[in-house]
Amino acid sequence: MIISSDEDLQALRDVGRICALAVKTMGGALEPGITTRELDAIGRKVLEEHGAQSAPELCYQFPGATCISVNEEVAHGIPGDRVIAAGDLVNIDVSAEKAGFFGDTGASFIVPPGKPKVEKLLRDGKRALFLGINQVKTGTPFSRIGTVIGAFALKNRYTLIGNLASHGIGRSLHEEPKELSTWPDPEETRIMEEGQVFTIEPFLSLGGEWAEDGDDPWTLYSDPQAPTVQFEHTVVATKNGPIILTLAD
Known part of the structure; x- marks a missing residue:
């Protein structure tokens, strides 16, 4: 979207802001004994209280309001009966629609x-995200x-998951420019336009290089299996640099 x-x-x-508030609230509720379904319900409540609806449900009939991926799961984890334990690495990914716009x-x-x-x-992982954000400029x-x-x-001797890319967003959840690499890509020749809206979401890992399908239609796992983190913001390119749209405060 431009x-x-x-x-706009x-x-x-x-x-x-609503998406960011959901992630912040869910992260604050993480504790041993909570299930991913209970955590998802917390995120759903935040969205609904602010007049937004889950984008994965709306666009793809995803079986949950949010994506919650634990340990070996790298992305698109389905909320369910899994019980969170001490030491677990948990990724929370929230996208939503309100008034025809997506975050x-x-x-x-x-x-x-x-x-x-x-x-x-x-x-x-946070540093990697903001290094990417700092490159954003028309x-x-x-x-x-x-x-x-x-x-x-x-x-720093990390790897990047090489098939989970960033994407354009705005009037739909995934739109042009699609498949924006967060790893070195000599074939990427596109240029940022004034007012262009897109995500930046590197998947930094202790050895994982690829996201592989699991037993269900959604959950992705790192290959080789390794701890992997994702941090993501939606941004706008301007001549003065980036505007970050997904801030809770």
Whole structure:
């Protein structure tokens, strides 16, 4: 989507804030003994209280309001009876629609106590995201995002999941520009346009290189199996740099 008015921008900020608030509230509720279904219900309540609806349900008939992926699950985990335990690595991904506009954000959390290398992975996952966000500016090649994130991963001996990409968003959950790499991609030649809306969502891992299907139609697992984190924001490219739409405050 290309933003064409202040009204568009405010509508995108509104739904983005709601998504971010859901992630923040769900993350705050994480504790040993809670099920992923109970956690999902918390996210659904936040969306509904603010007049938004789950985008995965609306667009793809996903069996839950949010995606909750635990440990070996890297993305699109289905909420259910799985019980969260101490030490679990949990990714929460929330996307929603309100008034015809979409937002998408996500974050990973560790349920204390966490292993030091996983705690560091979480910190560096956030760093990788903001390194990518800092490349956003009208006229900049999209390839800059993956190049910078890839250099950071290589320097710090991480891998990146190479088939889970960022995407355009706005009037639909997934739209042009599609398949935006968050890893070095010499074939990426597109340029950021003024007012263009898209996500940035690197999947930083301690060894995983690919997302593989599991036993259900949705859940993806890292291959090789390894702790993996995802942090995601929806942003707008402007001549003055990025606008982050998915902030809770």
